[in-house]
Amino acid sequence: MARIVGGLTTSHIPAIGNAVPKEQELKNDPYWKEFWAAYPPARAWVQKVKPDVAIVVYNDHGLNFFLDKMPTFAVGAAPIYRHADEGWGIPTIPPFKGDQEFSWHIIEALVHDEFDITTCQEMLVDHGFTVPMSLFWPNASYTDVKTIPVQINTVQHPLPSPARCFKLGQAIGRAVESYPKDLKVVMIGTGGLSHQLDGERAGFINKKFDLMCMEKIVNDPESLTRLSMHDLVREAGAQGAEFILWLAMRGALTGKVKKIHSSYHIAISNTATGVMVMENAA
């Protein structure tokens, strides 16, 4: 049977996408040094565990979806996922492998579980997806794993609540566990932590709130599901709402969860960045 071996989180800021190809030369750059230092332990865990499939919970920022049709939850069911020009010159990178059979298993299980998702047999993936994959599988080594994108709307309110996203994650967890193939699956929650790009409050960061979220998400994620979306926007900033993606990831870890690595850094661009590795034992 397929099993979820753990969960990873990372921010997905576009500036990181530009920096990834220059990691070696930026390793000791004062701006980037602390940021890069967070990744070797996470990569070591990925290399040790060697997941077969990554389910990536992310938000599209206006590459694949526009306001003409805006799904709350969308699940990829494509053989391949490509990146494309997002308008401001992030280098595009080699495509990502899909796993259509596994995608459809998850889709069927989710709909059976009353999640009325959108299914996508063609889907461009933006920095929300590509940056985390490039960080955890450097030098495009992500081509060794198959991927299933799970896209959650964070663009147009009403956004799904923290509680709803956590439940979606739980349903994904059940779906994975009922898949008969012997596969190791890693969940990735991308985005966050606190940041705000728009309005007079642009640049808002809330270290205390972020650290509380990083602590609670390990062993008491239910307490975070009591936050409303309005709470999240107020405490984490307008785009800090992306924390719902972390909660969906965490919902899928249905076993005994152990923190392997955690680091927090202010700031890349306008964002407080957080990296976590959580192991999920049966």
Next chain:
Amino acid sequence: MTATTEQEKPIPGTYIFDGKAAMKGYALNKMCYSFNEAKNREEFLKDEDAYCTKYGLNDEQRKAIKERNVLGLIRAGGCIYYLAKFSGIFHLSVQDVGAQQRGISVEEFKKLLKDEGE
């Protein structure tokens, strides 16, 4: 819906991009979404006015585009994720955009971010 609860009090300096904003800003956001493609960015740069007309922007939106005024664009219904594609044409970073909205210099904005980490 009943009256706004304590919890749903407006958050100062924060614009929720909801259905109302999405209706108001549809043409503007659609134009910005088109900037995913290089040929559209070039067409815009060649003749901004004609490009705004093609997408049916209203006067408020055209004025804010002309002035590169991010707050003005948000008040006119712009969503920051699409506006990023507009500001990207002029190589403005999110810190440049943040500083402009706060009404401070980029250096001051960077210091503000740094101080939040202390």
